[in-house]
Amino acid sequence: xxxxxxxxxxxxxRHTFTTRQGRRIGIVEYQMxxxxxxxxxxxxxxxxxxxxxLTRSEATALATLLGFPELVAVQA
Numbered sequence: 001x002x003x004x005x006x007x008x009x010x011x012x013x014r015h016t017f018t019t020r021q022g023r024r025i026g027i028v029e030y031q032m033x034x035x036x037x038x039x040x041x042x043x044x045x046x047x048x049x050x051x052x053x054l055t056r057s058e059a060t061a062l063a064t065l066l067g068f069p070e071l072v073a074v075q076a
Contacts, residue, residue, distance in 0.1 A: 014039075027059075038062075 006014045008028070016026035028037040036059040042048035054062065 001017055003015055003017045006016070008014055010031075012028060012030040014026050014028045016024055018024050023041055025038070025040045028039060030036070034056045036054045036056065038052040038054065039049050042050055
């Protein structure tokens with residue numbers, strides 16, 4: 001699976017991938033604060049996106065439920 005990383009100047013980073021069903025799903029990590037947005041396309045509106053905003057702890061809980069180990073960001 002290909003994950004596309006896009007820098008959003010002044011905002012953060014968006015990671016997106018396309019599902020087998022052709023839906024695009026992304027995560028926006030904001031530079032400031034404790035916020036992550038889960039976004040996906042609206043199949044009924046090609047220009048529409050649906051957004052779910054999560055705190056860092058909520059994003060970690062969701063990742064755990066999906067079977068991923070906790071990720072630790074390391075700054076150089």
